[in-house]
Amino acid sequence: MQRTSVHRVGEQRWVRWTLICLALGLTLLLLVMPLLLIFVEAFSGGAQTWWANLTDYYTLRAIGLTLLVAALTVPLNLLFGVFLAWLVTRFEFPGRKLLITLIDIPFAVSPVVAGLLYLLLYGSNGWLGGWLMQHDVQLMFAWPGIVMVTVFVTCPFVARELIPLMQQQGREEEEAAVVLGASGWQLFRRVTLPNIQWALLYGVVLTNARAVGEFGAVSVVSGNIRGETNTLPLHIELLYQDYNAVGAFTSASLLAVIALVTLLVKSFVEWRQARQRAPLHEQQEQG
């Protein structure tokens, strides 16, 4: 471990400090200042105005709808994510790679196109929508449509977090548990879940962050009825177009807090995983 005599690239003092200052400057300009601006604008009328804006009837309705959307989307995608990750990391079958690529589609597709896909299918002119209309079921321009597109947009997050981790951990522990007579549910709860719980948590938090913040897809299928089908991001757009910047930033500050919590959870999860892995590395180096 004698590395003191030889340096690595970019370790001279001036290079190091120039690059660090550049990176810090860019972080400040690109990330910190925008974040700061949200809160400065939201509180520009004082805390009382902020509170009044937040407890405005339409804002509260928007918060309520946004919570409903998240409450329905997150469990659904949690279930899907776990089943899919289990399938592609624990079994070999033809089409496995294709399936992994397919679930990335929502990441690649423009949110507006995502909204349009659902509108075409379930809208009153759509081939499923027409039939639903005859049975008095309206999905588009109502909250069920908002939930459906949000499920589409957020479905890869849990699976994407779980797949690399479960692949790395391998299936030996689980196979041993089966040999020892564990049932499927016992196996998942006692062996798999403890191994993946932190990645699962981060996947859920990411799904939630995107679910409460989705704009493009929701805006296509919502119909923008104030107090009825307006989620928080759509409400922000409405307020902004009404030249109520303080009101818009008040709702934005709420979503920014959710974003910050997401980042905190991510840091925490990475710290936990590093700690879980650390003893393993030491053993390997000694062995």
Place this chain on the structure above:
Amino acid sequence: MNTKRGSLLPRLTSHPGKRVLPGFALSMGVSLLFVSLVLLLPISGLVVESAGMSWAQYWAVVSDERVVASYRVTLWAALIASLFNGVVGLLLAWVLVRYSFPGKRVVDALMDLPFALPTAVAGITLAALFAENGWYGQWLATLGIKVAFTPLGIIVAMSFTSLPFVVRTVQPVLEDLPVEDEEAAISMGASDWTVFRRILFPSLWPALMTGIALSFTRSLGEFGAIIFIAGNMPYVSEVTSLMIFIRLQEFDHAAASAIASVVLLASLILLFGINLWQARYLRRLHGR
């Protein structure tokens, strides 16, 4: 940080042809049902809708002058934004991996902010920052640069929303680079710049390219952040996502689907291309 790397290792089935673990049928059923209902059925709806048009009608819609102008604006802005992110992302990843400095963990955590922040929030924030009386806008105005309500605003919005891609794809690769080659070259008297160019960069550039391609793909589809800052002037600062949205508001579903089919095809080609490319360079890394 190493979590992603484990997935590169090829897994051998411990019992070929025999499934020890339970839940194959259940997880296959749930996954296929979900993928069919949520992803494939709606996409087939778009295909049906577009197929309802004649070829001439379809071509007239997708090659309409205003729509073509929107492709041009979107492609150029996405290209510039993703290249900008390539440079900035490489720098940020390098500094985060190679150096330690106070506040490093906070900076590292902040990198994901653009993914966590809703696009509408990013949109109004950037619009306020770059407005003529905004924090950045007033400084840029003295230099005679206008960002808000110009195509430049589109580039700013695209760069912001896709910044993490390059950082997060380059970072793990940079962490796992072996030090031996680098140290050997330096001890033989090569300059830092030469070692970076000849030894480090060749190992980094597949990841860098992947990051830039992901950033580009995301920028092509971006909508929420852009519409607040772009000004949305036809032929000048109208992106293709907005074009689709406008056609929808005119209740012209056929035209909206036709333009959407172009966008969808482009993003699917990019997605499969990136996946194939990744698989290829990962195999090469293993062949070593």
